[in-house]
Amino acid sequence: MGEKTHKDSPENPFEPFIESLRQQVEDQDPVILIGVIVALAVVVITCVFLKYFLTSKTVQSAILLVGLCDSGKTLLFIRLLSGKFKRTQTSITDSSAPYRAKNERSSSWTLIDLPGHDSLRFQYLEKFKSSARAIVFVVDSAIFQKEVRDVAEFLYMLLTDTVISRNTPTLLVACNKQDITMAKSAKLIQHQLEKELNTLRVTRSAALSAQDGSVGGSVYLGKKGKDFEFSQLPMRVEFLECSARSSSKGEEGEADIESLEKSLAKL
Structure with a gap:
């Protein structure tokens, strides 16, 4: 009865192939086999690493509004979203x-207004900088x-950040409050x-060199051996004039933010 069952069971069609492969493996030099196994392991690890790198890369889909306190960021944020005036x-x-x-x-895009207070600005910039498209x-x-030194220091920290330098988001310098008579032009700003950042670059580099004998930890601003200009940066930089308030009809009038909206439309 058991013999009949053995005869009726189908023969494995892959058995001769498996037996042949086993025989070849046994006949191979162990050194060659180890080399093949190592090569296969490297291929697998590389594939896993590439999959992780590509899937974990942050999508740059945010527009960050940054600046010093009282520069008009929050009202600009509201104007871009609704066009309306609101006290902030x-x-x-x-x-x-x-x-x-x-x-x-x-x-x-996701528009994000970040706090401008000096005790908070870098904390929030650190949180969102990797997702910045602009x-x-x-x-x-x-x-x-009056604020040129403070503005330049904030901008210097931002432009020498390794993540921002690597991702190269568009930088739009919005010269706000152009409705006020004493406002400086975008060209002058x-x-x-550029002059202030050039000075900061010299002093910061000297301070770092004095501390540990080398300049490290951040990206060098601009080109070595040349006075700093925004055109030397790896990202697109644009200076524009705007006003979150209306100069003609007071708070109820329309804001003058067309130049900013046009620049954001190019992203």
């Missing part, structure tokens, strides 16, 4: 909302001359910032 106060946390660009593609650096044009 100093931000102590971030605010975010979907923003649809005014272009044919109706591109959609950074809108808001400057108070009316009191720029750019020129003044």
Whole structure:
């Protein structure tokens, strides 16, 4: 009875092949076999690493509004989203909302307003910098001359950051409050910032060298041996003039942010 069952059971069609392969493996030099196993392991590890790297890479889909306190970031944030005026106060946390660009593609980004207080700004920048497609650096044009040093220091830290330098988000320097008579022009602000950043680069590099004998930990700003200019940066930089308030109809009038909206439409 058992013999009949053995005869009726189908023969494994792959058995001769498996037996042949086993015989070949046994006849091979062990050194060659180890080499083959190692090569296969390297291929598998490489595939796993590439999959992890590609899937974990952060998508750059945010537009960050940054700047000093009282530069008008939050009102600019509200104007871009709704076009309306709203009284604001100093931000102590971030605010975010979907923003649809005014272009044919109706591109959609996440607009994020970051606190401008010096005790908070870098903490929140660290949180969102890797997702930045663009950074809108808001400057108070009316009191720029008084704040030029502080503005330059914030901008220096931002531009020498390794993540920002690697991701190269578009930098839009929004010279806000152009509705005020004493406001400085975008051209003058750019020129003044280039001079101040050039000075900061020299002093910061010297300080780092004195500490540990080398300049490290951040990206060198601009090109060595040349005075700093924004055109030397790896990202696209644009200076523009805007006003989150209306100069003609007071608070109820329309904001002058068309130049900023056009720049955001190019992203």
